[in-house]
Amino acid sequence: MLQSLPVLARSIGRRAPAFARSVAVRQQFRCFSVSSLKAAELKYTKSHEWVKLDNKTATLGISAHAQEELGEIVYVDLPEVGSEYKAGDSFGAVESVKAAADVYSPLAGKVIGVNDTLSSEPSLVNSSPTDKGWMIKIEVGDSAPFKDLMDQKAYDEYVKESAH
Template sequence: MALRLLTSRVAVRAYMPVVRKSATWAVYRGYATKKYTSDHEWISVDNGVGTFGITDYAQKALGDVVFVETPAVGDVVAAEDQVGAIESVKAASDIYSPVSGEVVNVNEALSDEPSLINTSPEDEGWLAKIKMSNTAELDNLMDEKAYAAHCDAAEEH
């Protein structure tokens, strides 16, 4: 009897890593939905809501960011509409929406600390969240490999 109990406990523990692997897969799927525009914006989609911002490539080109204008919550935007602007010590640049939908959240931290775009452009420096009205628009955007090629081509010119 004691041997059977020990065996069942070992079997339960052996199953635990399988759960962790499936959780890791969920993280990978979330990462796989990250897309890029030719204007150097990124978007990551989770349950029909896209979080977007500017890429690391764009923030390096801009230099030290000193001001960020974000869209307002409730704004309805179309893909490629201007939704804000970023000013740096070098230049100013418009921000375009990568997809159509309604703005449901903005990164309020950027008003006090615009340098978040320089230190963490694709994480803490996100600009806004959009509830997407047409998920098919993601097909018009680049994946990571295509975006890297786009940036390489821009550097060659």
């Protein structure tokens, strides 16, 4: 039976230094960074954003892959509640010690919530990109484009292919 990630990390921890343990766990068990239930609820874009849709409310953030590529996130720029975006518009940016990147909305809508915690704890994007590191919530007028986004399996394949 497969061990849970915290139990696995503890068992690896007895045999490896903390840095090696965290790298090994992330690399070997990346597929477990999102629970099976949550993974089924998320859709992804080619620009590495994720979206979770609940009725007409979409929650957006950057993928685990994107935050790994960026490295340690030190700043997150997010819009004001009430801002409106078309699909493909940049709604903010993330800055890391290595680079800065715009974040794009895959769906059109009006911002109804912003994760204000990220202004004081931008590292949540690294430690919990699909949970506590969410960025904005938008009220979506037309949710039809959601079905055209990639599921977890398609996104993983896209990342794998684009690495070559």
